[in-house]
Amino acid sequence: MPHDHHDHSHEGLSTSGHPYRADNDTGLSYWQVMEIALRELLIEKGYLTAAQIHAQINAMDSRSPANGARVVARAWVDPEFKAALLDNASEVSRAMGFDIGPMHLIALENTDEVHNVVVCTLCSCYPRNLLGLPPDWYKSRAYRSRTVIEPRKVLSEFGLNLPEQMQVRVHDSTADMRYIVIPAQPEDSFGLSEEALAAWVTRDSMIGVGLPLAPK
Amino acid sequence: MGGDPAGPINPDEHDFALWEKRVDALMVLTSAAGLMTTDSLRRVLEDMGPDAYETMTYYERWIASVAQNMVEAGAVTTEELGAKMTEVRARGSTYGAAS
Amino acid sequence: MKVRVKSHWPPGHIRTPAYLRGKIGNIERHIGLFNNPEDSAYRQAGPQRELVRVRFHMAEIWGARAERGEDVIEAEIYAHWLEPV
Numbered sequence: 567m568p569h570d571h572h573d574h575s576h577e578g579l580s581t582s583g584h585p586y587r588a589d590n591d592t593g594l595s596y597w598q599v600m601e602i603a604l605r606e607l608l609i610e611k612g613y614l615t616a617a618q619i620h621a622q623i624n625a626m627d628s629r630s631p632a633n634g635a636r637v638v639a640r641a642w643v644d645p646e647f648k649a650a651l652l653d654n655a656s657e658v659s660r661a662m663g664f665d666i667g668p669m670h671l672i673a674l675e676n677t678d679e680v681h682n683v684v685v686c687t688l689c690s691c692y693p694r695n696l697l698g699l700p701p702d703w704y705k706s707r708a709y710r711s712r713t714v715i716e717p718r719k720v721l722s723e724f725g726l727n728l729p730e731q732m733q734v735r736v737h738d739s740t741a742d743m744r745y746i747v748i749p750a751q752p753e754d755s756f757g758l759s760e761e762a763l764a765a766w767v768t769r770d771s772m773i774g775v776g777l778p779l780a781p782k
Numbered sequence: 783m784g785g786d787p788a789g790p791i792n793p794d795e796h797d798f799a800l801w802e803k804r805v806d807a808l809m810v811l812t813s814a815a816g817l818m819t820t821d822s823l824r825r826v827l828e829d830m831g832p833d834a835y836e837t838m839t840y841y842e843r844w845i846a847s848v849a850q851n852m853v854e855a856g857a858v859t860t861e862e863l864g865a866k867m868t869e870v871r872a873r874g875s876t877y878g879a880a881s
Numbered sequence: 882m883k884v885r886v887k888s889h890w891p892p893g894h895i896r897t898p899a900y901l902r903g904k905i906g907n908i909e910r911h912i913g914l915f916n917n918p919e920d921s922a923y924r925q926a927g928p929q930r931e932l933v934r935v936r937f938h939m940a941e942i943w944g945a946r947a948e949r950g951e952d953v954i955e956a957e958i959y960a961h962w963l964e965p966v
Contacts, residue, residue, distance in 0.1 A: 594875055594877055594880050597838070598877050600849055601801050602877075603863055604858065607858045608857065608858070613812070614812070619808070688896060702792075702796060703791050715943055715948075723791060730949070733951060734949070736954045737954075740897070740957045741959070743932075785900040819916075819922070854924070
């Protein structure tokens with residue numbers, strides 16, 4: 567079960583370091599009642615099976631920023647791979663063995679001159695089939711409203727202060743494409759193996775609100 | 783929304799509860815079954831108006847949209863949903879007891 | 882190629898952000914044919930539409946309010962929302 571978390575040391579925190587949201591042991595909400603009722607009706611009427619729902623939750627749980635980090639690390643060490651990734655990121659991700667479903671993915675390369683950052687002003691589009699579900703702030707009104715008009719201020723609130731001469735490119739996921747930023751490789755990491763490099767690639771660096779970091 | 787005035791970005795994050803994951807799974811699977819689309823999900827979310835954004839959580843809005851979509855698709859009726867929700871509510875006072 | 886986003890304001894489910902309507906940008910790339918959300922949101926079949934990525938300068942969108950006019954926004958816009966300039 568997702569909430570069996572006795573096998574690690576941070577009591578009350580998940581493996582990702584965030585508090586679990588209470589559910590099984592708090593008062594039953596109207597919306598939870600709706601979820602249970604709708605799910606059971608769809609199963610009873612033969613539209614879905616319980617096994618399908620279980621498998622879908624497992625599939626989503628297995629998707630995490632670690633997938634994207636592997637893609638980025640390979641792009642750092644293999645220029646041909648990077649060229650293919652920039653050309654067709656969906657195809658390349660599938661070829662690496664990631665089950666991204668029908669998702670159309672575009673990779674965006676950060677350079678000395680250009681910094682890319684991703685937002686969805688209309689809803690919460692995110693490359694969920696590769697990186698897992700988006701963080702809460704990505705879905706917030708504040709991030710969605712402000713990133714298109716004051717990206718530099720938004721990035722500075724994430725601790726990222728860009729040089730004036732660097733161009734910021736904000737990508738608004740308005741329709742069918744999803745985006746992953748390929749952050750610039752930090753000089754301190756030059757020469758490391760692909761596997762070691764993957765540990766430098768943070769989720770936030772693939773959204774464009776952070777930079778790669780040396781693993782702790 | 784894009785360009786509108788807004789306050790600071792709250793960096794807090796949470797892991798998803800089981801019921802939230804189930805809502806997500808229902809959206810993905812009913813879409814794959816041809817009963818709804820990403821666009822019909824979003825259309826109902828937008829039609830809820832800005833108030834819903836302030837008073838409901840993300841997956842609360844989603845389950846409301848998926849439920850309306852299932853009625854629109856003819857997969858369930860409002861009558862069936864009403865009766866089943868009453869039955870679920872009577873099972874207990876926690877999500878664990880009722881699901 | 883230079884294009885302007887149509888300044889149309891019909892009701893319905895529209896994936897052309899309000900802040901880009903009426904603005905001029907350059908086509909960054911053509912992506913291909915996709916279902917039109919204006920139809921599929923209401924379970925209508927409708928013909929597929931060409932989707933393109935358009936690059937706009939911040940100065941074009943926000944004028945003097947822009948943080949830095951040379952920064953850019955790129956967004957996917959369905960071709961039926963674009964007109965030549």
